[in-house]
Amino acid sequence: MSAPVQAKFPMTAGFNFAIEANSDGARAGVLTTPRGVIQTPAFMPVGTQGTVKGLTPDQIKTTGTQIVLSNTYHLAVRPGVDTVRTLGGLHKVMGWEGPILTDSGGFQVFSLGHRNKISEHGVEFRNHVDGSPLLLTPESVLDIQARLGSTIAMILDECPAGGVSRDEVAKAVVRTHRWALRAHEHRSRLDLFEPMAVFGIMQGGVHEDLRKESAQQLLEIPFDAYAVGGVSVGEGRDALLSTIGLSAPLLPFDRPRYLMGVGGLEEFMIAVDQGIDMFDCVIPTRNARNASLFLGDGSSLNMKNARHKQDPNPVEEDCDCLACTRYSRGTLHHLYQRKEILAYTLGSIHNLSVFHRFLRKARTAVLDGVWEDFRDGFLSRLSLRSG
Amino acid sequence: MSAPVQAKFPMTAGFNFAIEANSDGARAGVLTTPRGVIQTPAFMPVGTQGTVKGLTPDQIKTTGTQIVLSNTYHLAVRPGVDTVRTLGGLHKVMGWEGPILTDSGGFQVFSLGHRNKISEHGVEFRNHVDGSPLLLTPESVLDIQARLGSTIAMILDECPAGGVSRDEVAKAVVRTHRWALRAHEHRSRLDLFEPMAVFGIMQGGVHEDLRKESAQQLLEIPFDAYAVGGVSVGEGRDALLSTIGLSAPLLPFDRPRYLMGVGGLEEFMIAVDQGIDMFDCVIPTRNARNASLFLGDGSSLNMKNARHKQDPNPVEEDCDCLACTRYSRGTLHHLYQRKEILAYTLGSIHNLSVFHRFLRKARTAVLDGVWEDFRDGFLSRLSLRSG
Numbered sequence: 001m002s003a004p005v006q007a008k009f010p011m012t013a014g015f016n017f018a019i020e021a022n023s024d025g026a027r028a029g030v031l032t033t034p035r036g037v038i039q040t041p042a043f044m045p046v047g048t049q050g051t052v053k054g055l056t057p058d059q060i061k062t063t064g065t066q067i068v069l070s071n072t073y074h075l076a077v078r079p080g081v082d083t084v085r086t087l088g089g090l091h092k093v094m095g096w097e098g099p100i101l102t103d104s105g106g107f108q109v110f111s112l113g114h115r116n117k118i119s120e121h122g123v124e125f126r127n128h129v130d131g132s133p134l135l136l137t138p139e140s141v142l143d144i145q146a147r148l149g150s151t152i153a154m155i156l157d158e159c160p161a162g163g164v165s166r167d168e169v170a171k172a173v174v175r176t177h178r179w180a181l182r183a184h185e186h187r188s189r190l191d192l193f194e195p196m197a198v199f200g201i202m203q204g205g206v207h208e209d210l211r212k213e214s215a216q217q218l219l220e221i222p223f224d225a226y227a228v229g230g231v232s233v234g235e236g237r238d239a240l241l242s243t244i245g246l247s248a249p250l251l252p253f254d255r256p257r258y259l260m261g262v263g264g265l266e267e268f269m270i271a272v273d274q275g276i277d278m279f280d281c282v283i284p285t286r287n288a289r290n291a292s293l294f295l296g297d298g299s300s301l302n303m304k305n306a307r308h309k310q311d312p313n314p315v316e317e318d319c320d321c322l323a324c325t326r327y328s329r330g331t332l333h334h335l336y337q338r339k340e341i342l343a344y345t346l347g348s349i350h351n352l353s354v355f356h357r358f359l360r361k362a363r364t365a366v367l368d369g370v371w372e373d374f375r376d377g378f379l380s381r382l383s384l385r386s387g
Numbered sequence: 388m389s390a391p392v393q394a395k396f397p398m399t400a401g402f403n404f405a406i407e408a409n410s411d412g413a414r415a416g417v418l419t420t421p422r423g424v425i426q427t428p429a430f431m432p433v434g435t436q437g438t439v440k441g442l443t444p445d446q447i448k449t450t451g452t453q454i455v456l457s458n459t460y461h462l463a464v465r466p467g468v469d470t471v472r473t474l475g476g477l478h479k480v481m482g483w484e485g486p487i488l489t490d491s492g493g494f495q496v497f498s499l500g501h502r503n504k505i506s507e508h509g510v511e512f513r514n515h516v517d518g519s520p521l522l523l524t525p526e527s528v529l530d531i532q533a534r535l536g537s538t539i540a541m542i543l544d545e546c547p548a549g550g551v552s553r554d555e556v557a558k559a560v561v562r563t564h565r566w567a568l569r570a571h572e573h574r575s576r577l578d579l580f581e582p583m584a585v586f587g588i589m590q591g592g593v594h595e596d597l598r599k600e601s602a603q604q605l606l607e608i609p610f611d612a613y614a615v616g617g618v619s620v621g622e623g624r625d626a627l628l629s630t631i632g633l634s635a636p637l638l639p640f641d642r643p644r645y646l647m648g649v650g651g652l653e654e655f656m657i658a659v660d661q662g663i664d665m666f667d668c669v670i671p672t673r674n675a676r677n678a679s680l681f682l683g684d685g686s687s688l689n690m691k692n693a694r695h696k697q698d699p700n701p702v703e704e705d706c707d708c709l710a711c712t713r714y715s716r717g718t719l720h721h722l723y724q725r726k727e728i729l730a731y732t733l734g735s736i737h738n739l740s741v742f743h744r745f746l747r748k749a750r751t752a753v754l755d756g757v758w759e760d761f762r763d764g765f766l767s768r769l770s771l772r773s774g
Contacts, residue, residue: 079696087715095714095718258663312474328479334437
């Protein structure tokens, strides 16, 4: 095992990352931002349109959330960046005082936009709502995120679709690198409304050599931290897990490593074991709206199933969330059947609580020096169940 | 002015009503129940299907809610009374520890049911969901409410549609009286899961003599308190307000008077002035879901209106609700435009807060001996605005 990579540049003033303990690859860290402290590993709920769907800021916090993610693309389309600024910035709009990480918008452009024109300059496209043109460049996405008032901004990367040729992935690595250089150059020209860190994004698909190339190039640019991109684009589960393993250790040991767009207890376990510190995913809130509630062992319940109708027990006995402490499976079944808003709220609170609790337990295991037992116990129960 | 009517019978053990102050007809009262104390005048939000739509119990409480109303008919259809009982009763299902008043289900039968057969025995009908038969009798509606675990149950009354002949209304008064006698008779046979008060309901439409007849008959039956029924069935606004005036003083001074199905600041003002103490209405939550938010002067805002898009001000400057303290009109406009669940939650919190705050102010005005100023000031501002 080679010596861990160290970051070559300091973090932006007001930001800091400290590792309190580590075991194998797994780490218990503390990411400090001007908007608050994040104990890692940490999951970031997704607030697509200026709200984590169905939840008030207090409810978001109660689930254990320390930082939320918001989508630059959706906000740029509606209500628009100028409107967000006029209303006092994204924190004010969301009613959320804590840290906010915003994505660059690039991922949505590749997946939602149509008539995209990708060039060296950037991505020109028509938005998915009214077809209005929007130009995302390495510079403009940082301008937008600065105007939103993001705490952590992501650079524009080129994220090739799953299944494309090695050649395409290699080209995306090169372009992502050139865009990363431009993003860094542009930082000195940003009109900031509050301190903002910028994270670089590594690409390279499932190819070890391309991941290495991407990391080596990226680490020469003074970003605050680095993310693993391009892992949730449909290469399949095995590819996802192996890509995490070959990507995470390439990023600086002394900086938070963010695995973009991934969430799930098994994924958390494997990624944390490889040294990942931050996650985001729409699954806990989206699944909650579809009546799928997580259990702490990695399984889930379909609350619309008639077997829950008269069940007076909570979704999960040892869960301290509002849904489990105040409601029975029977009530949740009823609320989901009746499409009551409260079902979506309670389900989202529960699913986020399960995610956050799992990562807190992982953190504690690292701090207590029992990470390997924790990991192996969970994974063996998981394989017993699925086997 | 004749001497105030007094109740002839004591209240059920565990229940009490005390009047702390009164001025003209208006009173500041305290209704004590085994589930908690209600300072009157009080508004009851409606939890149709086991939830006040979009709100958690804590949010309901934060708006100033002291007691909620739940609909027997809807619960009897889905999830069913047996299911509610199996799940631990209505308080457990709703996650609400405070007092719950349930209606008899009669009103929904008259308005939602089809193929109703009204006879002396009761109302036989097919429910609006799957056409299953359900029989509501003066006895069965109390059995159902007892099984739900209601704190305050309402008797079955015959509520004639608006616009029917005086003769029809007179017949409904007579039948309502016979049903009230049977309801009272049945109380000794109820299988109670917790202490339950029972309120009688006066009918008589817009006719002063029929209201008097109904009240005189009703007051001979030992109910815990008495409600004014049949005022929200489409006789028009003037009829509504005048019926309140001729009905409320007929009911015992020393018991809470409940005006069924009415809500709105002007209605509150006129009804409280006539001695009404309790209200319920779906308007604050329903309107909130339709982007109509109340202001304290009795007017309202359509939050979907484009003029709010970039407005950084709160809905109401001096409102201490979550929507007003944490969000701007611009954000609420955005959330309503995007049909975000959070809009419905915040809007409901605001509208309920406006209702409750208004009644708290009315109560304080009575306690402080400035009721007439409070009333006249509000009504003159209202007529200035609408004039």
